Amino acid sequence: MKESLLEILCCPLDKHDLELEDAEYEDDEVVGGTLVCTECGERYPIEDGIPNLLPPDMREESPA
Amino acid sequence: MNRRRAVRDTYDRIAAHFASTREYAWPEVEAFLADRDVERAVGLDLGCGNCRHAQLLAESAGIERTIGLDVSRGLLETGRERARERGFDVALVQGDAAALPLADDSIDVAVYVATLHHLPTRAARLASLDELARVLVPDGRALVSAWSTAHDRFDETEGFDTTVEWTLPGGETVDRFYHIYDIAEFERDLAASDLELLEWELSSGNCYATVAGAEPGEA
Numbered sequence: 150m151k152e153s154l155l156e157i158l159c160c161p162l163d164k165h166d167l168e169l170e171d172a173e174y175e176d177d178e179v180v181g182g183t184l185v186c187t188e189c190g191e192r193y194p195i196e197d198g199i200p201n202l203l204p205p206d207m208r209e210e211s212p213a
Numbered sequence: 214m215n216r217r218r219a220v221r222d223t224y225d226r227i228a229a230h231f232a233s234t235r236e237y238a239w240p241e242v243e244a245f246l247a248d249r250d251v252e253r254a255v256g257l258d259l260g261c262g263n264c265r266h267a268q269l270l271a272e273s274a275g276i277e278r279t280i281g282l283d284v285s286r287g288l289l290e291t292g293r294e295r296a297r298e299r300g301f302d303v304a305l306v307q308g309d310a311a312a313l314p315l316a317d318d319s320i321d322v323a324v325y326v327a328t329l330h331h332l333p334t335r336a337a338r339l340a341s342l343d344e345l346a347r348v349l350v351p352d353g354r355a356l357v358s359a360w361s362t363a364h365d366r367f368d369e370t371e372g373f374d375t376t377v378e379w380t381l382p383g384g385e386t387v388d389r390f391y392h393i394y395d396i397a398e399f400e401r402d403l404a405a406s407d408l409e410l411l412e413w414e415l416s417s418g419n420c421y422a423t424v425a426g427a428e429p430g431e432a
Contacts, residue, residue, distance in 0.1 A: 150304060150305070150306075151304065154280075154304050154306075156316075156319075157255065157280065157315055157316055157319045158306065158314055158315065158316070159314055159315060159316045160314065161308060161309060161312040161313065161314040162312065164316070164317065193314075196286075196307075198305075199286070199289055199293075199305045199306070199307055200306055200307065200314075201286070201307045202306055202307060202308045202314035203221075203284065203307055203308060203309055204309055204312045206215065206218075207215070207217055207218050207221065207284070207309055
């Protein structure tokens with residue numbers, strides 16, 4: 150994903166802004182890292198360049 | 214496993230074969246986009262699958278940026294492949310149509326076709342229509358479609374839940390959840406949502422509605 154996509158993306162739960170952490174870049178693409186909600190702190194992974202913004206209960210891993 | 218995750222898992226499983234059978238854009242979508250007169254717009258293909266309609270958005274005059282959102286990672290991969298092969302630009306996002314990870318008033322033109330009917334409860338379907346209203350700018354437009362009881366394959370006259378088999382090469386079948394709308398129900402759900410219903414029609418067994426975003430303060 151392009152970093153400028155952050156202007157449009159938000160937390161699916163509370164619709165607050167997301168902050169990019171631990172970004173990995175390839176050219177001008179963000180290929181890895183984590184999007185963190187500035188309000189609730191929920192963390193969303195960027196997996197091979199595609200942000201996974203599914204609500205936590207719909208994500209792959211089951212809660213510990 | 215919850216039922217929305219089940220829909221995601223189904224499409225992850227059939228993604229490659231499903232996408233290979235979804236080559237061409239729908240004429241109804243082409244007509245909808247041909248009527249748009251926009252500048253520097255942001256387009257959204259909600260339930261983008263293999264991005265055949267995201268491609269149309271990306272190639273439309275006045276659309277500067279296109280987002281393709283789908284619940285299935287497997288389908289998003291087929292969309293990425295299509296974008297690479299055909300040289301169009303789409304920002305891919307994995308997300309839930311009933312809980313969109315997109316900012317208020319961020320989308321000018323949206324296509325939400327053949328996706329609403331996969332949401333397993335009326336509450337989720339209405340939530341997704343409200344979410345579409347929230348992310349559309351007030352004068353933005355979206356095309357919403359769903360399978361209807363008017364389709365040749367159904368005898369029912371009232372909306373109902375069903376599963377429709379997908380047959381993989383080799384003969385294995387995978388069930389997919391569908392809510393088949395009756396026409397009055399489709400109109401009623403759109404009217405009950407925050408979207409403004411502008412017009413609707415029936416075409417090839419599908420209900421189509423052209424809608425506008427919510428006015429400020431409504432959503």
